Amino acid sequence: xxxxxxxxxxxxxxxxxxxxxxxxxxxxxxxxxxxxxxxxxxxxxxxxxxxxxxxxxxxxxxxxxxxxxxxxxxxxxxxxxxxxxxxxxxxxxxxxxxxxxxxxxxxxxxxxxxxxxxxxxxxxxxxxxxxxxxxxxxxxxxxxxxxxxxxxxxxxxxxxxxxxxx
Amino acid sequence: xxxxxxxxxxxxxxxxxxxxxxxxxxxxxxxxxxxxxxxxxxxxxxxxxxxxxxxxxxxxxxxxxxxxxxxxxxxxxxxxxxxxxxxxxxxxxxxxxxxxxxxxxxxxxxxxxxxxxxxxxxxxxxxxxxxxxxxxxxxxxxxxxxxxxxxxxxxxx
Numbered sequence: 128x129x130x131x132x133x134x135x136x137x138x139x140x141x142x143x144x145x146x147x148x149x150x151x152x153x154x155x156x157x158x159x160x161x162x163x164x165x166x167x168x169x170x171x172x173x174x175x176x177x178x179x180x181x182x183x184x185x186x187x188x189x190x191x192x193x194x195x196x197x198x199x200x201x202x203x204x205x206x207x208x209x210x211x212x213x214x215x216x217x218x219x220x221x222x223x224x225x226x227x228x229x230x231x232x233x234x235x236x237x238x239x240x241x242x243x244x245x246x247x248x249x250x251x252x253x254x255x256x257x258x259x260x261x262x263x264x265x266x267x268x269x270x271x272x273x274x275x276x277x278x279x280x281x282x283x284x285x286x287x288x289x290x291x292x293x
Numbered sequence: 294x295x296x297x298x299x300x301x302x303x304x305x306x307x308x309x310x311x312x313x314x315x316x317x318x319x320x321x322x323x324x325x326x327x328x329x330x331x332x333x334x335x336x337x338x339x340x341x342x343x344x345x346x347x348x349x350x351x352x353x354x355x356x357x358x359x360x361x362x363x364x365x366x367x368x369x370x371x372x373x374x375x376x377x378x379x380x381x382x383x384x385x386x387x388x389x390x391x392x393x394x395x396x397x398x399x400x401x402x403x404x405x406x407x408x409x410x411x412x413x414x415x416x417x418x419x420x421x422x423x424x425x426x427x428x429x430x431x432x433x434x435x436x437x438x439x440x441x442x443x444x445x446x447x448x449x450x
Contacts, residue, residue, distance in 0.1 A: 156445060156446065156448075156449060159445045159448075160441055160442050160445045163327075163330065163441045163444075163445060164334070164438055164441055166327075166330075166331055167330060167331050167334035167335040167338060167437075167441070168335060168338055169335070170331035170332065170335040171331070171332075171334065171335020171336050171337070171338045171339050172335065172338065172339055172342075174331075174332070174335060174336075175335075175336070175339045175359075183358065184355040184356070184358050185355070186352055186354065186355040187351055187352060187355050187356070188350065188351075190350070191348060191350035191351040191352070192348075192351060194347075194348045194350055194351070195339065195342060195343075195347060195348040195351070198338070198342060198347070277328065280324070280327055280328060280331065281324055283327075284320065284323055284324040284327050285316075285320060285324070288316065288319075288320040
């Protein structure tokens with residue numbers, strides 16, 4: 128398994144797009160800036176919605192807080208796109224790094240949680256059926272969201288300190 | 294000045310922060326700095342987006358509760374930032390990038406206080422949206438983005 132991963136990393140590193148990312152002096156830092164800004168948008172908007180689900184800022188209808196959610200998704204897209212850029216540019220820094228796999232694990236948990244919320248509750252939210260007080264199940268979803276995004280940041284920050292990155 | 298920076302950097306604490314292999318040293322402080330950034334810039338972005346015209350169905354009055362959240366993010370970062378500075382004082386204390394970042398943060402805090410005064414200064418029953426509040430929201434969003442730009446740039450000096 129490790130050998131396959133190493134072969135994959137070596138192949139990816141050999142592609143011309145990977146070289147472009149590595150050779151450029153400005154692309155990596157610009158992606159870092161956008162990665163952090165995307166992270167902020169995501170944490171801010173999704174965190175705001177989660178706090179509302181948990182009962183803070185009760186005078187904000189849940190359906191109204193929901194209308195900002197495209198900004199959380201835009202933040203995620205920005206962070207994901209720049210994150211993939213890092214991976215393509217230097218795959219060997221991630222492919223054997225335990226922090227990378229833990230970050231991906233929490234990314235999967237956070238995204239499945241968000242998809243589950245949309246699948247089950249989106250209609251009720253948009254029909255303003257949850258505006259007063261949502262069912263307690265949405266509070267569990269809000270907590271899972273906050274905790275899993277925090278761990279995504281934690282393991283992302285650990286990338287250079289655990290394993291071989293940077 | 295240089296002596297002061299060097300003595301900070303070479304203090305027991307400065308050395309521990311830099312050289313300890315413990316996850317509770319540099320990695321933990323850096324993680325806190327990232328979390329604080331997300332809370333401050335993210336909380337600020339929610340208010341700015343609303344003032345700039347997105348999510349109009351959200352009543353403005355309860356959003357004043359975002360300010361304590363932003364200040365928590367700010368103080369987490371002020372404290373973790375001082376700690377990170379001690380570990381690398383001679384480099385950070387002498388680069389224009391760091392001075393620029395500090396200046397941006399000072400302006401950002403002034404703008405944030407002005408924003409609160411403009412929108413919430415007349416009390417919860419008289420929350421107002423004005424052209425000024427929109428300008429302040431746009432400026433605030435831009436300033437905290439520039440704080441991230443200069444912060445990331447410090448890794449390259």
